[in-house]
Amino acid sequence: MVTMLDLTPRVAVSDRLATLPVVIIGAGPIGLAAAANLVERGIDFTIFEAGSRVADAVQVWGHTRLFSPWKHLVDPASRRLLEATGWVIPAREGHAPTGRELVNDYLVPLADLPEIGSRIRFGQRVVAVSREGMDRTRTAGRAQAPFLLRVQHTDGQITEVTARAVIDASGTYTSPNPLASSGLTPLGFDQVTDRVLHALPDVLGADRARFAGRRTIVVGAGHSAANTLIALGKLAREEPGTRVTWAIRNPSARRVTSSPDDELPDRAKLGTRTERLVASGVVTVVDSFEISRVEPTGDGIRLIGTRRREPALLDADLVVNATGFRPDLDMLREVRLELDDIVEAPRRLAPLIDPNVHSCGTVEPHGFRELTHPEPGFFLVGMKSYGRAPTFLLATGYEQVRSVAAWIDGDMPAASQVALTLPATGVCSADGGAGGSCCS
Numbered sequence: 001m002v003t004m005l006d007l008t009p010r011v012a013v014s015d016r017l018a019t020l021p022v023v024i025i026g027a028g029p030i031g032l033a034a035a036a037n038l039v040e041r042g043i044d045f046t047i048f049e050a051g052s053r054v055a056d057a058v059q060v061w062g063h064t065r066l067f068s069p070w071k072h073l074v075d076p077a078s079r080r081l082l083e084a085t086g087w088v089i090p091a092r093e094g095h096a097p098t099g100r101e102l103v104n105d106y107l108v109p110l111a112d113l114p115e116i117g118s119r120i121r122f123g124q125r126v127v128a129v130s131r132e133g134m135d136r137t138r139t140a141g142r143a144q145a146p147f148l149l150r151v152q153h154t155d156g157q158i159t160e161v162t163a164r165a166v167i168d169a170s171g172t173y174t175s176p177n178p179l180a181s182s183g184l185t186p187l188g189f190d191q192v193t194d195r196v197l198h199a200l201p202d203v204l205g206a207d208r209a210r211f212a213g214r215r216t217i218v219v220g221a222g223h224s225a226a227n228t229l230i231a232l233g234k235l236a237r238e239e240p241g242t243r244v245t246w247a248i249r250n251p252s253a254r255r256v257t258s259s260p261d262d263e264l265p266d267r268a269k270l271g272t273r274t275e276r277l278v279a280s281g282v283v284t285v286v287d288s289f290e291i292s293r294v295e296p297t298g299d300g301i302r303l304i305g306t307r308r309r310e311p312a313l314l315d316a317d318l319v320v321n322a323t324g325f326r327p328d329l330d331m332l333r334e335v336r337l338e339l340d341d342i343v344e345a346p347r348r349l350a351p352l353i354d355p356n357v358h359s360c361g362t363v364e365p366h367g368f369r370e371l372t373h374p375e376p377g378f379f380l381v382g383m384k385s386y387g388r389a390p391t392f393l394l395a396t397g398y399e400q401v402r403s404v405a406a407w408i409d410g411d412m413p414a415a416s417q418v419a420l421t422l423p424a425t426g427v428c429s430a431d432g433g434a435g436g437s438c439c440s
C-alpha cells in the first residue's frame with residue numbers, strides 16, 4: 001500500500017466548463033466504474049457506448065472465464081451504489097465468473113441504476129475528440145475551452161457534444177495487433193480476411209461448426225491464445241480431424257506458463273492446461289515463427305515468414321489472431337497526448353507496466369497524476385490506458401477512475417491518495433523484451 005499526498009492546486013474550472021457534463025467513452029467495466037464515482041460525487045456525466053448493450057466488448061468474449069475471483073472484479077463505488085438497492089455481490093469465495101456472468105450479475109444491474117442508466121447513450125461511437133474552436137496547435141485559453149466530441153450513431157448520423165472533461169474508457173478489444181511480426185498488416189491480408197478470426201472465438205459454442213474437423217493455427221502467446229487452445233483441444237477430442245497448431249514468435253510461451261507463485265490460481269491453470277495439451281500432442285507448437293505475408297490456398301490460408309532466419313510457412317483452414325491489442329489513437333488526433341514511445345501508454349504510467357520489465361502483479365498504485373496529459377481534463381483509463389501492455393487488471397482501473405473522479409471534483413487529497421492491492425504472479429516475469437501477451 002502506497003500513500004501520496006499532493007496539495008498542488010489544480011487548474012480552476014471556468015464557469016462555462018462547470019455547466020457541462022463529463023463525457024465517459026465506453027460503458028465497459030471501467031467506464032461504468034467511472035460513472036459510479038461521479039454519481040457519488042454528484043457530478044453530471046454522459047456515457048457514449050458504441051455497442052447496443054452494456055460492456056459490449058466483454059459480451060463478445062462472454063463465453064470465456066476470467067481468472068480473477070469476484071472480489072477483485074467489483075468496483076468499490078459501484079458496489080456501494082448497488083448494495084444500497086439490495087444487490088449482493090455474487091461472491092463464492094475464490095470463484096471466477098465468465099465474462100457473461102460478470103455482465104449479467106454485476107454490470108447490467110449497475111447500468112440499470114437510474115442515475116447511471118439514464119445517462120448511457122447506446123449505439124453512439126465517439127469518432128473524434130477535440131476542443132471547441134481549438135485544433136491541436138492552439139494554446140491560448142485552451143484549458144478553459146470545452147471539449148468537443150464527434151459522435152457517430154448507428155444510423156450513420158453524426159452529432160457533436162461538448163464536455164468539461166473526457167474519460168476515455170473505450171478499451172482496446174476492437175483494435176487487435178496485426179499478424180505480422182513487424183507490427184504491420186501482413187501483405188496479402190485483404191485476400192484472407194474471411195479465414196482470420198478475432199481473438200477468443202466461441203469455439204465450443206456459436207463458432208463450433210467453423211472449427212470442427214478443420215485445421216486451425218492460433219497465433220499469439222498470451223492468455224487469449226491459451227483460452228482458445230484449451231477450447232480447441234476439447235473440440236479435437238470430440239470432433240475427428242480437428243487439428244491445432246500454436247504459432248508463437250518467441251522461442252517459448254513463458255507468459256502462459258503455469259507458476260505455483262501465481263495468486264490467481266485460475267490464471268496459473270490456463271498455463272498448466274496448455275502445457276498438457278502440448279505435451280500430449282493435441283496442440284503442435286511452432287515457435288520462433290515470424291509472419292510477414294499471408295495468402296489464400298483454396299479454402300484455406302498460408303502463413304509465410306521465417307523461422308530461425310530460414311524461410312518457413314504454415315497451412316491451415318483458419319487462423320485465430322490472438323496477438324494482443326493496441327489502443328485506437330486515431331480519434332485522439334486533436335488531443336495533446338503524452339504517450340510512451342514503446343507501449344503507447346501515458347508516459348508516467350508506462351514504466352510501471354512495461355511488459356519488458358513488469359509482471360501482471362507488480363503494477364504500483366497510480367491515479368490522475370500518472371494519467372495526466374498536456375491536455376488538462378483528458379484521461380485515458382482502463383485497458384486503453386495500458387496501451388500495448390497486456391497486463392491490465394480491473395482492480396487497477398477502478399483505482400484509476402476513483403482518483404480521476406476526485407481530481408475532476410477538485411478533491412486533491414482524495415485524488416492523490418492512491419492505494420491498490422493486487423494479487424502477485426509468478427507467471428509474467430521480466431523476459432528481456434520478448435513481448436507477447438499476458439492478460440490479453
Ligand SMILES: Cc1cc2nc3c(=O)[nH]c(=O)nc-3n(C[C@H](O)[C@H](O)[C@H](O)COP(=O)(O)OP(=O)(O)OC[C@H]3O[C@@H](n4cnc5c(N)ncnc54)[C@H](O)[C@@H]3O)c2cc1C
Pocket residue numbers: 025026027028029030031048049050051054055056057058061064065066067068072124125126127169170171172173174200224331381382383384392393394395397439440
Ligand atoms: C478474455 C479476457 C479475460 C480477462 N480476464 C481478466 C481477469 O480475470 N481479471 C481482470 O482484472 N482483468 C481481466 N481481463 C482484462 C480486462 O479487465 C478486461 O479486458 C476489461 O474488459 C477491460 O475493461 P475496460 O472497461 O477498460 O474496456 P472494455 O471492456 O473493452 O470496454 C470498452 C467499452 O468501450 C466501448 N467502445 C469502444 N470504442 C468506443 C468508442 N469509440 N465510442 C464509444 N464506445 C466505445 C466498447 O464497446 C466497450 O463496451 C481480461 C480480458 C480478456 C480479454
